[in-house]
Every structure is written in C-alpha cells, then in structure tokens.
Amino acid sequence: MKSLTSFARFVVxxxxxxxxxxxxVPLLAVLMPWTLSNALVTLASxxxxxxxxxxxxxxxxxxxxxxxxxxxxxSAAAAYAATSVAVFALHAIQPTPGMLTEQLVYLSASGLAGxxxxxxxxxFVFATGTDHETANTAKTADTNQPTKATPIPRxxxxxxxxxxxxxxxxxx
Numbered sequence: 001m002k003s004l005t006s007f008a009r010f011v012v013x014x015x016x017x018x019x020x021x022x023x024x025v026p027l028l029a030v031l032m033p034w035t036l037s038n039a040l041v042t043l044a045s046x047x048x049x050x051x052x053x054x055x056x057x058x059x060x061x062x063x064x065x066x067x068x069x070x071x072x073x074x075s076a077a078a079a080y081a082a083t084s085v086a087v088f089a090l091h092a093i094q095p096t097p098g099m100l101t102e103q104l105v106y107l108s109a110s111g112l113a114g115x116x117x118x119x120x121x122x123x124f125v126f127a128t129g130t131d132h133e134t135a136n137t138a139k140t141a142d143t144n145q146p147t148k149a150t151p152i153p154r155x156x157x158x159x160x161x162x163x164x165x166x167x168x169x170x171x172x
Contacts, residue, residue, distance in 0.1 A: 003122070006057055010118050013052040021045040046076050058126035071125040079113035 021041050028037040050072040054064035064072070086109030090097055097105075 006059075006122065007118055009057040010053065010121075011114075013057055014049055014114065017045045017049050017052070042076075042080075046073055049076075053121060054126060058122065060126055068125050072121065075117045075120045075125070079110070079117045082113040082116075083109045085109075 024041045025034070025038050028041060031037075047069065050064045050069050053072070054060050054062070054068060083106055086105055087102065090102060090105045094101070
C-alpha cells in the first residue's frame, strides 16, 4: 500500500511539473531559441521534481542533496532517451504519422519510462531504512553525513568481598 501511495504522489508531482513545464517552454521560447528554452525548463523542472520527490513522494525528511540530484537527472535522461527512441522508431516505421498516433506513442513511452524511473528512484536514489543505514549508523539532518551512534555501556559486576563490616563486627 505504501508503494501505491508513493506512486500516486510521484504521478501527481511529476505529472504536474510536466504540465507546468509544457506551458513554460513556449512562453520562454518567445525570448530565446526553443531548444535553449526547453533545456532551461527541463533543468529547472528536474531539480524541482527531485526536491518534491525527496520531501513528499518518498518522504525522506530532508532535502535531496547533490548526489540524489545527479542520480535523478540520470534517470530523467534515461527516460528522455526512451521516449525519443520510441518516437524515432515510429518515424522510421511510418514516415508521416498523424499527430494522434505520435502523441499516443510518446505518451505510452513516457508512461513506461516514468514507471521505470519510479522504480529506480524508489529502490536506489531515495531508498531509506536498513537498505543504506546500519543499526549503528544514523544520519544527521543538518550535515547529511553519517555519524556513529554512541554505545550504551553495560554495568560491570564487581565481586562482593566478605571483608568489610561483617569482618569488623565478628568476634575474633
């Protein structure tokens, strides 16, 4: 059930950011070339999505950090490549597909790539619990660096001597 709710949040945040990005690219393209506009919006949306996924989708309780941003960008690049290959294959099979066919192929590939990206992010990028932390290691929220947990010392048992008060009170 936890995975299903995480996936639903992934779709909402990722899809919502995708819709906003698709609106932002043409607006920004008025000021600059479309490819530059697309690259800037893609970069900004990937950073935003990574933060949203870290905090809300996978509920890590902290910011994503540079390592997770790079890993997430890698999975986004792989998803981009998968959708590009799907559309390229469509054009190789059918040189002039209709807009509906092209959108169907793109959205199908995007859905499969998104599902694969969710699995990668969940299992590798934002994995929590005993997968990456041992019982003796905890991560501090401020530095995101591992720190060793302080062991609790066991009380020592000292042998009780028969001398002392009893020896002093016994008649000699």
